Amino acid sequence: MPRPVLDLLLLPDWLVPVEPAGVLLKNHGLGVADGKIVLIAPRADALKHQAKHVMELPGRLLTPGLVNAHGHAAMSLFRGIADDLPLTTWLEKHIWPAEAKWVTEQFVQDGTELAIAEQLKGGITCFSDMYFYPQAACGQVHESGIRAQITLPILDFPIPGARDAAEALRNGMRLFDDLRHHPRLKVAFGPHAPYTVSDDKLENIRVLADQLDAGIHMHVHETAHEVRQSLEQRGERPLARLNRLGLLGPRFQAVHMTQINDDDLELLVTSNSSIIHCPESNMKLASGFCPVEKLWQAGINVAIGTDGAASNNDLDLLGETRTAALLAKAVSGSACALDAHRALRMATLNGARALGLDDQIGSLEVGKQADLVVFNLNNLAQQPVYDPLSQLIYTAGSACTEHLWVGGKQLLESGALLRMDEQRIIDTARAWGEKIRTGQTGTSA
Numbered sequence: 001m002p003r004p005v006l007d008l009l010l011l012p013d014w015l016v017p018v019e020p021a022g023v024l025l026k027n028h029g030l031g032v033a034d035g036k037i038v039l040i041a042p043r044a045d046a047l048k049h050q051a052k053h054v055m056e057l058p059g060r061l062l063t064p065g066l067v068n069a070h071g072h073a074a075m076s077l078f079r080g081i082a083d084d085l086p087l088t089t090w091l092e093k094h095i096w097p098a099e100a101k102w103v104t105e106q107f108v109q110d111g112t113e114l115a116i117a118e119q120l121k122g123g124i125t126c127f128s129d130m131y132f133y134p135q136a137a138c139g140q141v142h143e144s145g146i147r148a149q150i151t152l153p154i155l156d157f158p159i160p161g162a163r164d165a166a167e168a169l170r171n172g173m174r175l176f177d178d179l180r181h182h183p184r185l186k187v188a189f190g191p192h193a194p195y196t197v198s199d200d201k202l203e204n205i206r207v208l209a210d211q212l213d214a215g216i217h218m219h220v221h222e223t224a225h226e227v228r229q230s231l232e233q234r235g236e237r238p239l240a241r242l243n244r245l246g247l248l249g250p251r252f253q254a255v256h257m258t259q260i261n262d263d264d265l266e267l268l269v270t271s272n273s274s275i276i277h278c279p280e281s282n283m284k285l286a287s288g289f290c291p292v293e294k295l296w297q298a299g300i301n302v303a304i305g306t307d308g309a310a311s312n313n314d315l316d317l318l319g320e321t322r323t324a325a326l327l328a329k330a331v332s333g334s335a336c337a338l339d340a341h342r343a344l345r346m347a348t349l350n351g352a353r354a355l356g357l358d359d360q361i362g363s364l365e366v367g368k369q370a371d372l373v374v375f376n377l378n379n380l381a382q383q384p385v386y387d388p389l390s391q392l393i394y395t396a397g398s399a400c401t402e403h404l405w406v407g408g409k410q411l412l413e414s415g416a417l418l419r420m421d422e423q424r425i426i427d428t429a430r431a432w433g434e435k436i437r438t439g440q441t442g443t444s445a
């Protein structure tokens with residue numbers, strides 16, 4: 001049988017497929033055709049295939065594209081607007097008033113574009129988003145070539161773009177219809193948090209999510225205060241309430257989960273829900289620590305997210321993964337916790353699984369989408385390379401990202417964005433910053 005002609009053949013020094021777990025391949029080639037991975041073979045065998053484009057990648061590591069499983073992309077325009085404050089003060093005194101004043105459809109377009117550009121430059125090929133005007137975020141995902149889960153924000157109070165939750169859901173239903181066959185966009189529900197969404201709305205969301213087979217993405221047990229308040233006001237923990245309302249299940253994505261008792265753990269295991277760990281946001285807002293190692297040992301799918309740039313303050317998932325690997329050791333009291341292979345799995349395949357995309361992305365396997373990233377480990381700070389994966393997790397940052405593809409289409413080449421105008425994006429963000437600063441203080445100083 002004639003071999004298919006490859007569109008692209010990558011020849012890196014090292015390749016970590018993520019599945020099977022714990023494997024590092026040396027001197028292998030990866031072939032792409034029609035946007036999918038069609039070949040992973042030792043270099044000599046790979047070179048027997050005809051390819052339209054061959055890339056020699058000495059000193060480079062090829063991995064699946066990173067999956068940033070939680071964020072608020074457009075909030076990149078609020079990066080650094082309010083720091084060093086506890087969650088409640090930060091939200092109620094700073095973020096919510098700023099959002100009420102500044103967030104428009106244009107703000108979301110520009111902020112999401114900034115976030116996508118930063119993420120692509122950091123090796124992220126897929127992200128999850130929870131923000132207002134989700135249709136504007138969808139437009140930017142479509143244009144930029146990245147992959148995303150866009151969630152519909154639902155809260156008890158009016159939000160930018162919707163007078164109430166019913167209107168937000170009505171608008172959202174149109175997105176489900178319009179994007180049903182989009183190759184890179186997936187729509188899900190994004191009820192903000194247990195303390196901002198009432199029972200009737202959550203029940204409504206559960207019914208719709210079941211009908212549409214859609215994900216439910218929600219901040220849950222972000223702080224001890226949230227759990228204490230729910231116990232005082234309702235006599236039950238937020239996770240128990242969500243379980244009573246039927247929301248937990250394989251499509252449920254619980255973001256943060258810094259507070260987990262034995263009953264919570266049991267609910268998470270039996271419902272097969274995913275957890276999205278956001279260590280830097282949790283540390284910066286002093287929210288608490290998600291016990292990642294304990295969850296992992298219990299068999300729970302743990303993914304990772306940067307959260308929004310207003311509480312992090314960057315979208316560097318590689319840096320976030322290093323933080324997670326270090327924090328897991330500190331929290332569990334075991335230096336063996338979350339080793340480099342498992343850390344990368346959390347940032348790729350586990351993220352894909354949380355978003356219901358693990359049949360398409362998250363690992364380098366024949367038949368999956370060619371969502372790929374090449375990290376350059378030839379830099380001074382990575383020398384010498386005994387173990388390239390150790391270097392990736394414990395020394396590299398987003399600046400090591402060199403090339404990136406989504407569905408076989410190259411979006412980053414030698415660190416430069418191919419489809420987006422980086423200078424224009426910087427200029428637009430600066431203009432927003434100036435406008436917001438002036439509007440807040442009445443002076444441009």
Ligand SMILES: [Zn+2]
Nearest residue numbers: 071219307308
């Ligand atoms: Zn968040």
